Amino acid sequence: xxxxxxxxxxxxxxxxxxxxxxxxxxxxxxxxxxxxxxxxxxxxxxxxxxxxxxxxxxxxxxxxxxxxxxxxxxxxxxxxxxxxxxxxxxxxxxxxxxxxxxxxxxxxxxxxxxxxxxxxxxxxxxxxxxxxxxxxxxxxxxxxxxxxxxxxxxxxxxxxxxxxxxxxxxxxxxxxxxxxxxxxxxxxxxxxxxxxxxxxxxxxxxxxxxxxxxxxxxxxxxxxxxxxxxxxxxxxxxxxxxxxxxxxxxxxxxxxxxxxxxxxxxxxxxxxxxxxxxxxxxxxxxxxxxxxxxxxxxxxxxxxxxxxxxxxxxxxxxxxxxxxxxxxxxxxxxxxxxxxxxxxxxxxxxxxxxxxxxxxxxxxxxxxxxxxxxxxxxxxxxxxxxxxxxxxxxxxxxxxxxxxxxxxxxxxxxxxxxxxxxxxxxxxxxxxxxxxxxxxxxxxxxxxxxxxxxxxxxxxxxxxxxxxxxxxxxxxxxxxxxxxxxxxxxxxxxxxxxxxxxxxxxxxxxxxxxxxxxxxxxxxxxxxxxxxxxxxxxxxxxxxxxxxxxxxxxxxxxxxxxxxxxxxxxxxxxxxxxxxxxxxxxxxxxxxxxxxxxxxxxxxxxxxxxxxxxxxxxxxxxxxxxxxxxxxxxxxxxxxxxxxxxxxxxxxxxxxxxxxxxxxxxxxxxxxxxxxxxxxxxxxxxxxxxxxxxxxxxxxxxxxxxxxxxxxxxxxxxxxxxxxxxxxxxxxxxxxxxxxxxxxxxxx
Numbered sequence: 001x002x003x004x005x006x007x008x009x010x011x012x013x014x015x016x017x018x019x020x021x022x023x024x025x026x027x028x029x030x031x032x033x034x035x036x037x038x039x040x041x042x043x044x045x046x047x048x049x050x051x052x053x054x055x056x057x058x059x060x061x062x063x064x065x066x067x068x069x070x071x072x073x074x075x076x077x078x079x080x081x082x083x084x085x086x087x088x089x090x091x092x093x094x095x096x097x098x099x100x101x102x103x104x105x106x107x108x109x110x111x112x113x114x115x116x117x118x119x120x121x122x123x124x125x126x127x128x129x130x131x132x133x134x135x136x137x138x139x140x141x142x143x144x145x146x147x148x149x150x151x152x153x154x155x156x157x158x159x160x161x162x163x164x165x166x167x168x169x170x171x172x173x174x175x176x177x178x179x180x181x182x183x184x185x186x187x188x189x190x191x192x193x194x195x196x197x198x199x200x201x202x203x204x205x206x207x208x209x210x211x212x213x214x215x216x217x218x219x220x221x222x223x224x225x226x227x228x229x230x231x232x233x234x235x236x237x238x239x240x241x242x243x244x245x246x247x248x249x250x251x252x253x254x255x256x257x258x259x260x261x262x263x264x265x266x267x268x269x270x271x272x273x274x275x276x277x278x279x280x281x282x283x284x285x286x287x288x289x290x291x292x293x294x295x296x297x298x299x300x301x302x303x304x305x306x307x308x309x310x311x312x313x314x315x316x317x318x319x320x321x322x323x324x325x326x327x328x329x330x331x332x333x334x335x336x337x338x339x340x341x342x343x344x345x346x347x348x349x350x351x352x353x354x355x356x357x358x359x360x361x362x363x364x365x366x367x368x369x370x371x372x373x374x375x376x377x378x379x380x381x382x383x384x385x386x387x388x389x390x391x392x393x394x395x396x397x398x399x400x401x402x403x404x405x406x407x408x409x410x411x412x413x414x415x416x417x418x419x420x421x422x423x424x425x426x427x428x429x430x431x432x433x434x435x436x437x438x439x440x441x442x443x444x445x446x447x448x449x450x451x452x453x454x455x456x457x458x459x460x461x462x463x464x465x466x467x468x469x470x471x472x473x474x475x476x477x478x479x480x481x482x483x484x485x486x487x488x489x490x491x492x493x494x495x496x497x498x499x500x501x502x503x504x505x506x507x508x509x510x511x512x513x514x515x516x517x518x519x520x521x522x523x524x525x526x527x528x529x530x531x532x533x534x535x536x537x538x539x540x541x542x543x544x545x546x547x548x549x550x551x552x553x554x555x556x557x558x559x560x561x562x563x564x565x566x567x568x569x570x571x572x573x574x575x576x577x578x579x580x581x582x583x584x585x586x587x588x589x590x591x592x593x594x595x596x597x598x599x600x601x602x603x604x605x606x607x608x609x610x611x612x613x614x615x616x617x618x619x620x621x622x623x624x625x626x627x628x629x630x631x632x633x634x635x636x637x638x639x640x641x642x643x644x645x646x647x648x649x650x651x652x653x654x655x656x657x658x659x660x661x662x663x664x665x666x667x668x669x670x671x672x673x674x675x676x677x678x679x680x681x682x683x684x685x686x687x688x689x690x691x692x693x694x695x696x697x698x699x700x701x702x703x704x705x706x707x708x709x710x711x712x713x714x715x716x717x718x719x720x721x722x723x724x725x726x727x728x729x730x731x732x733x734x735x736x737x738x739x740x741x742x743x744x745x746x747x748x
Contacts, residue, residue, distance in 0.1 A: 395446025530604025644671030
């Protein structure tokens with residue numbers, strides 16, 4: 001019996017021992033697999049659970065104008081987040097109520113996040129300003145709350161709001177460049193984020209004796225633009241007036257460039273947007289239509305249609321139309337046809353033409369804008385009068401092969417390569433179409449129809465016709481600076497090629513000056529007293545759509561004898577007033593020149609007639625459009641001052657037909673509320689010299705008429721003034737000051 005039992009017990013012992021051996025072997029293999037084979041994986045998992053990292057956001061570089069005025073910068077903001085794992089259960093409701101009130105966020109959202117007890121980082125709100133962050137800190141201290149944190153962040157800010165918005169673009173919610181220069185130079189501006197890493201235990205608190213590692217952020221570089229904030233301001237002011245005054249449906253474009261360097265001094269599309277709140281629709285009509293769509297959207301399909309329309313409206317207001325939307329350039333393009341024809345000898349300035357009011361090509365009658373035609377005229381007269389038949393004949397003389405060659409030389413078959421995103425290319429006739437024997441395409445293209453270019457393409461090409469013949473590379477970033485302000489790179493003017501000779505260019509510039517300076521010139525409304533300005537009008541039909549909508553444009557340059565500054569304005573589908581580029585677009589360019597040329601340091605040079613200070617009758621301007629009134633005054637040798645934000649003159653000072661000294665200032669009121677509200681105190685000038693008197697009167701906002709002795713005489717001073725000193729008078733009032741030689745009896 002014992003033997004039998006002992007044998008059974010032994011078997012059991014051996015069985016148990018074997019099982020333990022197998023289990024131990026499995027354990028050893030498992031440990032080997034975990035500690036050796038999978039060591040790196042488990043080490044990484046452990047580290048990821050123990051290490052807690054916080055990002056240090058790199059400061060995005062600034063964007064400056066050419067004079068170092070800040071156009072875009074990053075400002076400090078805060079992200080408020082909570083660590084529910086560290087938070088006391090009894091404080092969760094207090095946290096939800098306090099943060100929802102301070103941060104203006106939903107209570108339920110905050111409370112739900114406080115219940116995620118295994119979480120250490122739940123974001124409550126980003127982009128919180130300093131004042132609000134201070135309130136959060138006060139709330140934490142007053143209530144001794146654990147688990148609410150603030151981390152420093154940055155937000156993009158545009159100090160001038162809408163200014164150059166379609167050029168600058170904007171950054172998205174994550175601080176990345178989304179449009180414009182912000183997107184094109186995103187890597188340059190962004191920099192590299194830093195990291196703060198620390199070791200934490202299972203409760204999420206810092207482990208004792210552990211060290212914190214800090215990897216500093218590398219701030220982004222800054223851009224210095226060729227854009228001049230003051231030039232941009234004047235450009236946008238006059239574009240906005242034109243859009244409102246002429247009810248422009250498809251936005252307006254304006255570009256100001258240095259024709260010798262390719263620098264873009266100003267570029268704008270109106271209406272535009274405010275990059276500080278880029279999602280908001282700024283066009284009133286569009287916003288109202290979208291709001292109605294949203295309110296009436298009941299089905300999923302209608303809601304989807306609303307979202308699509310909203311996205312389209314946003315993309316429209318963000319789009320830089322100057323580089324992204326090709327259009328038929330119209331007669332502005334005639335300067336390129338003229339340059340090519342003169343360079344090749346196809347015509348001379350004195351080549352004779354006859355305009356009967358139309359020209360027949362391939363059985364189609366192409367009309368001249370002038371009813372009855374221009375009659376006999378030479379090539380210079382064809383440019384001055386913008387005669388279509390004469391330019392059709394010029395195109396035929398040039399021939400399709402040479403015409404195509406010069407289109408390419410002037411850069412109209414490819415992009416300009418400007419340092420901006422979203423540049424489109426032209427839509428041109430192919431060579432086979434242009435070479436067609438019926439010459440239909442060649443004929444229409446010779447005066448700027450049936451093909452499309454962008455505004456910037458056109459401007460770069462036309463600049464080459466007047467700047468000595470050089471096609472210049474356009475650019476908008478002048479310098480890149482590091483985070484300490486040191487220059488990283490400079491952009492230098494680049495000549496792409498010389499297209500025409502300097503002699504031909506001088507001829508084109510001289511002929512185009514007559515467009516503005518001589519009676520009968522189509523661009524005479526762009527004239528600015530004291531300055532030599534040349535240019536070319538443009539009126540083009542939208543041939544690819546139904547209706548009779550037009551695009552009006554004007555290209556101008558100054559000084560005409562040595563061009564440096566050029567302006568192109570394009571108004572897409574104006575609905576009011578006389579729809580010709582000569583009537584609507586030319587005055588806009590003239591008004592911009594009147595503002596920017598003195599600012600840029602170009603001194604006026606007046607004729608003896610213009611220098612005359614004899615009184616003139618103030619023109620009647622009430623009920624005139626603002627642009628029209630400004631042009632009328634400018635061409636009369638008078639200054640103007642606008643009071644109000646309207647587009648139509650409702651009152652003026654001095655009144656119509658009232659005498660005003662040459663060079664005086666007429667105040668134009670465009671708001672009924674502002675009418676008569678602009679007054680100032682009349683200064684005391686008795687005993688003052690002529691220069692002192694003139695400065696005091698003009699600086700106070702009044703006009704001055706001088707009588708009596710010449711102020712050039714030694715000892716000549718003011719002895720009387722027509723409006724008593726210390727009284728209040730309306731801005732623009734003419735004050736007559738009588739001068740006499742010092743020592744004369746002065747009035748008591």
